[in-house]
Amino acid sequence: MRMLLIHSDYLEYEVKDKALKKPEEISEEQKKGRLDEVLAVFVSVEKVDEQNPEEVVEKAVAEIKDVASQVKAQNIFVYPFAHLSSELASPDAALKILKAVEEKLKEEGFNVKRAPFGYYKAFKLSCKGHPLAELSRTIVPGEVKKE
Ligand SMILES: C[C@@H](O)[C@H](N)C(=O)N[C@H]1[C@@H](O)[C@H](n2cnc3c(N)ncnc32)O[C@@H]1CO
Numbered sequence: 813m814r815m816l817l818i819h820s821d822y823l824e825y826e827v828k829d830k831a832l833k834k835p836e837e838i839s840e841e842q843k844k845g846r847l848d849e850v851l852a853v854f855v856s857v858e859k860v861d862e863q864n865p866e867e868v869v870e871k872a873v874a875e876i877k878d879v880a881s882q883v884k885a886q887n888i889f890v891y892p893f894a895h896l897s898s899e900l901a902s903p904d905a906a907l908k909i910l911k912a913v914e915e916k917l918k919e920e921g922f923n924v925k926r927a928p929f930g931y932y933k934a935f936k937l938s939c940k941g942h943p944l945a946e947l948s949r950t951i952v953p954g955e956v957k958k959e
Pocket residue numbers: 831832855856857858892893894895900901902903906928929930931932933
């Protein structure tokens with residue numbers, strides 16, 4: 813799994829079009845979303861993650877919690893982003909993993925939104941620009957590589 817974490821004043825998105833034949837079913841309300849004072853986490857789920865999804869979810873949540881506590885962010889935006897890797901997991905496997913990351917972060921007490929899966933989306937992001945505002949993490953079952 814590849815994650816790009818951007819501490820932002822806000823992240824907002826608007827669903828534009830289907831990017832998969834069968835994207836995630838979403839409500840009218842989910843077609844637009846915004847969070848302020850947010851840790852935006854752009855995630856590419858990778859093929860290797862399918863070998864041990866549970867471990868990857870645990871490690872991703874631990875890394876996100878660590879960064880969130882360093883930047884003092886309580887709001888987290890999990891954003892499916894298929895552009896951080898050339899070895900992508902299947903859409904079914906990726907969606908399951910992203911939903912599990914979302915649920916575990918909620919269980920940890922964060923205010924979490926997850927952008928809809930399988931769509932082209934317009935988005936606006938306002939990066940805060942401090943030294944910890946832009947970080948990346950690579951998570952592979954069995955190890956975690958930091959930037
Ligand atoms: C397109 C661009 O504007 C948009 N931002 C986009 O990336 N859309 C992606 C993800 O929502 C999702 N998706 C499919 N496979 C994956 C995967 N392995 N990991 C994460 N997301 C995935 O399916 C879409 C098409 O790949």
